[in-house]
Amino acid sequence: MQDAPVHLYGATYSVYVRICRMALAAKGVDYQLMPVDVFADGGPGHDHLERQPFGKIPAFEHGDFALFETDAIVSYVERAFDGPPLECRNAAHHTRMRQLMRIVDNYAYPALVWKCYVPETAEDREVAAESWDAAAKVLAVVACLMGPSWMAGPALSLADIYMWAALAYFRRTERGPELIAAHAGLAAWCDRMAEHPVSVATGYEVEM
Amino acid sequence: MQDAPVHLYGATYSVYVRICRMALAAKGVDYQLMPVDVFADGGPGHDHLERQPFGKIPAFEHGDFALFETDAIVSYVERAFDGPPLECRNAAHHTRMRQLMRIVDNYAYPALVWKCYVPETAEDREVAAESWDAAAKVLAVVACLMGPSWMAGPALSLADIYMWAALAYFRRTERGPELIAAHAGLAAWCDRMAEHPVSVATGYEVEM
Known part of the structure; x- marks a missing residue:
């Protein structure tokens, strides 16, 4: 199979x-x-x-x-499929992984992508001040919950994959880099994720 | 702990x-x-x-x-915590459980609860015809994916818990019972869920 x-x-x-x-x-x-x-x-x-x-x-x-x-x-x-596990096995890490995946669905994706990236790339629409505020809040929550090197455990997991798929767009917005840089751990994670083979193999057109 | x-x-x-x-x-x-x-x-x-x-x-x-x-x-x-497992262990059942949980988040909860139950109970608002259509579609998809006795495996799982939390409200709407009855397996599942100790112990006020 x-x-x-x-x-x-x-x-x-x-x-x-x-x-x-x-x-x-x-x-x-x-x-x-x-x-x-x-x-x-x-x-x-x-x-x-x-x-x-x-x-x-x-x-x-x-x-x-x-x-x-x-x-x-x-x-x-x-x-x-075989290959490295993408779900954290440790219970505490698994819980955090699920929390971060749902934070992407419920807050990061709507705020970072739909309210910042999409209007900015539509060119005729400006990103509202409250959209940047909402994005900054999501980043602060994520920076507070994430682990020291990966989002939710000792290795890349679904939490990193979910978060990167949203953040890779947000980094391309005008204020994205500055808002990410306010959180040193998150900024370092972004730099590593941008170079990760799994990110490079699946890049968005705007990343190429 | x-x-x-x-x-x-x-x-x-x-x-x-x-x-x-x-x-x-x-x-x-x-x-x-x-x-x-x-x-x-x-x-x-x-x-x-x-x-x-x-x-x-x-x-x-x-x-x-x-x-x-x-x-x-x-x-x-x-x-x-100890107690019966709520996540299906079998890979195929686990996949279906996750799919049904996300169908509740993305389709069943908005359609059955927010577009049918909430406006109807607000009394001054009528449920739009397209809301009933959207609800009927969600029910058809769920009825097609669900297992013969439980939503996603041989016993109660998180898929049953998610689905019941939305369907218990929808059953209280004017057209809810008729739309559920169109799917014999789903209707039988509803009847069993309504009497399940876990449902009874956590009932909504309108169920009491």
């Missing part, structure tokens, strides 16, 4: 597609990225709705096993 | 507070519920913001270990 073909459906600009790509890269899994553009005129198409009934990306297939929701895809990748 | 006092901060009306209460009840953990009302005038108060910097509920403490985000709290409860 490990040898069955792996397909990931989605667009490389998506934070959540990148999370899955980073997890697959970390495990050394060969996969084919099948382009699906959720912003296309008329939506992502009927064939995609059969894979993901809510029309979101990513969706995933391993042989005839189909799956959607990033959290489930990375959980599957962790269990179905 | 198991014997250190457990505090859960939040309101009994909250779907996510109930998820934590159900997990604690399933493990047989004694805990104290510390009331925090996020809808109070002026917000939840400064002391709560020290526990949960984004002002949401629930927050959690076990002795001097503090934590927020429901997914992390239930992950901690699973690992820190």
Whole structure:
């Protein structure tokens, strides 16, 4: 079953597609990225709705096993393939990993990506002052919770992967570098993550 | 450490507070519920913001270990306390459990609770036709993914706990029972969940 073909459906600009790509890269899994553009005129198409009934990306297939929701895809990748573990085994680290993953979903992704990066790159829209404040608050919370070298344990975990997929965009914003630099540990983590093979292998277009 | 006092901060009306209460009840953990009302005038108060910097509920403490985000709290409860496992061990079941948990976060909770239950109970607002359609779609997806007796494996898991915390409200809506009854397996699961000791021990006020 490990040898069955792996397909990931989605667009490389998506934070959540990148999370899955980073997890697959970390495990050394060969996969084919099948382009699906959720912003296309008329939506992502009927064939995609059969894979993901809510029309979101990513969706995933391993042989005839189909799956959607990033959290489930990375959980599957962790269990179905060999390679270094991506989930912290130690209970305290595991708890922190889950907390940081959900902080990305609920606060970092909306604040850093949708309220700062997206309006800034749309060019005709300015980032509101309160969006930078909200981003600064998220960074402060993350800097306080993260470990000394990796987000949630002694090695790269899903917490690092989730956080980097959002922060790699935020670093490209006008005030991103300055707001990150306010937290020395977080800034050092960012520098290491930017050079990590798993980040390099899955970079966003703006990082290249 | 198991014997250190457990505090859960939040309101009994909250779907996510109930998820934590159900997990604690399933493990047989004694805990104290510390009331925090996020809808109070002026917000939840400064002391709560020290526990949960984004002002949401629930927050959690076990002795001097503090934590927020429901997914992390239930992950901690699973690992820190004895009692029946709440996370499926089998890889395929675990994957499905994670998928169903995120389907609650991303689709079921917004559609069933915020777009159907909340406006209906506000009395002055009617539930829009498209809200019932969205709810029906979520139910169809869940009915298709769920197992024959429990949501994601051979016994109660976090997938059942997450799903019930949302569905217990939806069952109280005008069209809820009819829309659930369209899926025999889901309807039978609801009936069993309604009588499960963990549901009974943590019921919403409207269920009593």
